[in-house]
Amino acid sequence: MRPHNTAAGLAALALAVPVLSACTENATGSDSGDRRSISVTSTDDACEVSATSAPAGTLTFDVTNSGSKVTEFYLLGEDGLRIVGEVENIGPGLTRKLVVSAPEGGYLTACKPGMTGEGIRAAFAVEHSDEKVATADDSADYHALVKQAQDNYAAYVQDQSDQLLTQTEAFVAAYKKGDDAEARRLYPLARVHWERIETVAESFGDLDPKMDAREADLEPGQRWTGWHRIEKDLWPARAGKYAALTAKERATYADDLLANTRALDGRVQKLTFTIDQISNGSRGLMEEVATGKVTGEEEYWSRTDLYDFQANVDGARVGFEGVEPILEQKNPKLATTLSTRFAALQKLLDEQRRGAGFVSYDQVSKADIKK
Numbered sequence: 001m002r003p004h005n006t007a008a009g010l011a012a013l014a015l016a017v018p019v020l021s022a023c024t025e026n027a028t029g030s031d032s033g034d035r036r037s038i039s040v041t042s043t044d045d046a047c048e049v050s051a052t053s054a055p056a057g058t059l060t061f062d063v064t065n066s067g068s069k070v071t072e073f074y075l076l077g078e079d080g081l082r083i084v085g086e087v088e089n090i091g092p093g094l095t096r097k098l099v100v101s102a103p104e105g106g107y108l109t110a111c112k113p114g115m116t117g118e119g120i121r122a123a124f125a126v127e128h129s130d131e132k133v134a135t136a137d138d139s140a141d142y143h144a145l146v147k148q149a150q151d152n153y154a155a156y157v158q159d160q161s162d163q164l165l166t167q168t169e170a171f172v173a174a175y176k177k178g179d180d181a182e183a184r185r186l187y188p189l190a191r192v193h194w195e196r197i198e199t200v201a202e203s204f205g206d207l208d209p210k211m212d213a214r215e216a217d218l219e220p221g222q223r224w225t226g227w228h229r230i231e232k233d234l235w236p237a238r239a240g241k242y243a244a245l246t247a248k249e250r251a252t253y254a255d256d257l258l259a260n261t262r263a264l265d266g267r268v269q270k271l272t273f274t275i276d277q278i279s280n281g282s283r284g285l286m287e288e289v290a291t292g293k294v295t296g297e298e299e300y301w302s303r304t305d306l307y308d309f310q311a312n313v314d315g316a317r318v319g320f321e322g323v324e325p326i327l328e329q330k331n332p333k334l335a336t337t338l339s340t341r342f343a344a345l346q347k348l349l350d351e352q353r354r355g356a357g358f359v360s361y362d363q364v365s366k367a368d369i370k371k
Contacts, residue, residue, distance in 0.1 A: 036060060040111065042090070043067040047111030047120040054102075054124075057131035061098040061109075065090045069114045073098060074159075078106035080121065081196070082318045083156045088115065102126045117166050146275060149322055153278050154271060156318060157197050161268040164193035168261045172254035175230060178247070184234050188299075188307035188357070191227065195311030196318075199284035200271070201264060211260050214297065225256050228301070235301040275323070282319030285312045294369060296361050306358035310349055317342050 037060045039050040044067040063073040072088040075098065084107065085100035104126050112119035167190035174182040194201060194212070202208045211226040218224055230253055236242040245253065273281075292298050293309040320338060327335040348371055352359050 037062070040064065040073055040109070041066050042071040042073060042111040042113060044069055044113050045120075047073075047109065047122065049109050049122060049124070052122070052124060053127055055129035055131065056102060056104045056126050057129055058099060058101050059126075061087075061100075062095060063087055063090060063098060063111075064095040065092050067113055068092055072112040072115050072119070074108075074110040074112070074119065075100055075102070075124070076108040076110055076121075077318075077321070078108065079314070079318075080108055080118075081156065081314055082321055083152050083159065085152065086155050088155075104128045116162055118163060149275060150273050150278070153273050153319070153322060157200055157271065157273070158269050160193045160197045160315075161265045164190065164197075165261050165265045167193060168258055172258050175234070176247075176251050176254045178250075180234055184302070187227075187231065187234065187302060188304040191299075191304070192307055192311035192314075194227075195288075195308045196285075196315035197268070198288055198312065198315070199281045200268065204264060204267060207260050207264050207267075211257065211264070214300065216297070216300075225253060226260070227257065228299075229253055230257065231299065232301045235303075238301055278319050279323055282316045285316040285319070288312045289316075296369075299361065303360040303362050304358070305361040306349065306352055306364070310358070313342070313345060313349065 035051065035054050036057055038054060040061050040063040041048040042063060042065050059075075061073060061075070063071075065071045069092070071090050072086060073090070073096075074086045075084040076082060077084060084102060085098050087096050087098040090096050107124040107126060108121050109124045110119035110121045167186065171183060171186040171190045174180075174186060201212070209222070209226075212228070213222070213224060213226055214228050215224060215232065230250075232239060232242075233245045233250070233253075236244065289309055289312045293305055293312060296303075296305050298308050299305045320342065324335055324339070327338075348368070349358075352364060352368070
């Protein structure tokens with residue numbers, strides 16, 4: 001959490017939209033023999049995709065739900081975060097279509113039985129072809145592309161909020177049970193979903209202070225609750241003399257965090273976004289990195305700052321990549337500069353990885369922090 005200020009408009013990026021096509025139940029795909037027509041069967045525990053690759057161009061995924069739970073299907077960017085297209089609320093026994101215009105590159109397919117969690121994922125490759133992939137400049141319906149860009153970003157934010165809720169449920173269950181080792185393991189993994197959409201979460205001024213306030217930022221008389229209150233109880237070493245919370249107090253703080261997370265998710269699922277909100281949100285997340293994460297202020301007790309740092313960068317990059325294709329036409333020099341700097345920053349972050357996680361922030365040298 002940081003003090004709220006209004007970010008200035010990101011003028012160049014505010015003009016841009018992603019290279020995406022409409023996702024519609026009534027869209028018409030290519031002939032059944034065409035490699036661009038792919039069938040998907042979703043069950044309660046599997047996601048069977050008829051092909052692992054297709055030529056670049058307009059792809060049609062025919063998604064059939066053969067399970068007992070309502071499901072969703074996504075085509076994701078290779079990072080597993082950017083949503084290229086999605087079709088949701090597919091009831092048992094139903095079939096729906098997802099139509100996307102996909103350029104050459106790496107992707108992931110994902111079925112999400114029960115519409116919760118990360119889903120069942122697999123790699124999918126889009127190969128070079130001679131078919132021209134539609135862009136905003138040559139589209140006959142620019143406004144439709146803008147709407148789809150907005151819808152896809154909303155789907156990304158909603159997906160991260162859903163995963164935040166799922167991970168928080170597991171975290172508070174371990175914490176209330178007294179399984180501190182498991183709670184410490186889950187803490188940064190749940191937090192990344194908050195940090196990827198932090199600028200959105202912070203827009204709810206009644207929930208953000210209850211969920212993400214740091215002890216150093218408390219106003220006089222303000223009751224301290226949320227993630228960082230529990231963080232201190234799990235990592236009390238830096239607190240000096242500290243009285244651990246009782247089991248009853250643990251339950252109170254944990255239940256409060258979960259209730260507020262559910263309230264946040266309920267609100268996020270109803271949100272829509274404009275193109276300039278996407279661009280300004282991307283900028284805002286990088287400001288979070290520059291003013292909070294790199295200083296080590298955010299995760300004072302746990303020293304899991306690099307998880308948050310990476311998550312803020314993830315969210316900013318997803319927003320940028322959505323507007324990048326048009327930016328390349330409007331201001332190619334800026335597009336190249338931003339892409340280069342994202343890549344350079346990611347390289348520095350990757351140097352601090354240890355397995356699936358990161359080193360403790362107090363083990364990062366001052367020289368590396370400066371970089």
